Amino acid sequence: MVLLARTTPLEEVNKASEGLSLFFIDFDKNAPGLELKRIKKMGGRAIDANEVFFDGYEVPTDTLIGEEGQGFKIVLHGMNAERCLLAGEALGLGYAALKRASTYARDRIVFNRPIGQNQGIQHPLASAYMHLEAAKLATYHAARLYDASVHDSSITQHAIGVACNSAKYLAAEAAFTACERSVLCMGGMGYAAEYHVERYLRECFVPRIAPVSREMIMNFVGEKVLGLPRSY
Template sequence: MEKRCHRQTEAGIAKCGHKQVSVVTSVNFRSIHAKATEYLPANQPEWSESQRSVREAIAKVCTKYPDEYWMERDNEHKFPWELYNDLAANGWLGICLPQKYGGSELGIAEAAVMLQTIAESGAGMNGASSVHMNIFGLEPVAKFGTEEQKERWLVPLIKGQERACFGVTEPNTGLDTLKLQSTAKRDGDHYILKGSKVFISTAQVAEKILILVRTTPLEDVKKPSQGLSLFYTDLNRSSVDITEIPKMGRSAVDTNSLFFEDWKVPASDLIGNEGDGFKMIMHGMNAERVLVGAEALGIGYAALRRASNYANERIVFGNPIGKNQGIQHPLAECWMNLEGARLMIYLAARLYDEGYADGEYANAGKFLASEAAFKAAERAILSHGGMGYAKEYHVERYLREATLSRIAPVSGEMIKNYIGQRVLGLPKSY
């Protein structure tokens, strides 16, 4: 496929899709703002035609949202409705969901390209996280829901008419999901939910929630994985207290604590059988790791691109600073780290789409991508010198957002525990 996005420095013009935009060729020190979307090449030779098509189409959408848009959304803590609605109007919110309900029925490999491209455009996690839940979150509904539930829930989600959040993590259990303390008790044709959740993204703007709670006490089940049930239901604000958590990055997308008591949820909102919720949630864990890794890759490439542009254009002592090996070599290493992580991420995505159920590649890809992205963002700041600390150059935002990918949805330390135990056969370390 022809590369649709490339820089022509002689003419001072860059092409992105069908759009031409000016590129700064005579740079003022205070105005080095290379627009990320001018440098989105479809240059991954191992990608399929569908992945390349997704890359090109999403890059074209992202040209409408320059870096300044994302800086404003981050500074003002405003959800990026314009991008969200744009993606909904073009049918992208259901990229992995069945065509029968309005989706595209593509794989996680294509979804990873979509989220990487959004993040790489300069949107970072502020952009990718705004649609993240749509991509994989309702897989339990698509795979385990009834026909009536799929029609009722998937269609409005894909159209962008309803938004959903994901409620699993709790304040006192963290990653120890099997010990969730939130409960649901059957009461006629309803369940009564009681408990709390934490680090719940987009709850401020969501109408629905996919929530995991315990329906059978832990002491009454043979295995801790039993007795957990999954519901997809209205986020009833008269029964649920939602409190936003101030945080260091990704401020355009809210993160929240939820407290609820006497929350009546229709029994018809239970997915599958009571007590089978954990295995439904586990089905999508590897996909989530792949997609978060892809988002991290996008941030890493965006940071590296800005650092390289700055190093080419910033003149000190008569030469561009990129001529110095102290600048050049760390950036080259960042590229190698990102490329290695990218290969692992897309290997994991392909294996997932082929039905491979184990998690070593998805976990490894997420770990490598988040580490590579963080190092690229850090090096971008250092390459900018003092200007890297200034918000107007955007790289400090990339570092704040790359930090999130090292923590969520699973920490690097837990990934190493997984690899040590499941791959290397070492004793469980926790």
């Protein structure tokens, strides 16, 4: 596992984010000083989540990633790739929900006409689709910028952070709206497990809050892009 640990005492650094180092360690569940407790989750069950407790656990020095004390900066850079990943996850959920809702709206006949013929059903789904398309472009832009930065030194980490945070925010919001409208347009059947849309809606909470919340993304853009005073 990748472990972020403090290697310089807190009283010897200027900020709490300093003095942290990153390690790539063998995750031996039977080793002394390590305890795991599985966390029950509402969504994202394909990968289990655990509380991890370290008490006297030995970490070899040769497992250090990068420079000592620079672990937090490395984590922040790695989170940009994760933001692109979560944006892609969100987009997939949104498109899947719209596909289910559109199929249902074509097949569901009420008063001798498909409910999808009604603009009250059609317009919310169409609007959600266009927002997903816009968020997809933002996600592609962020991913290209992240990849290009490996060879292009003119691309700053700040620019990558802005693009990846924006993509993750827009994709998560667009996906949640798509799932929410799909549930509503399908009426009571939107909550039926056989259509999966209610599951997509629950899964949308993951990209909305991870790795940081939507509020923290707006704080970042407000402060680092718009030059506003720090609000938290």
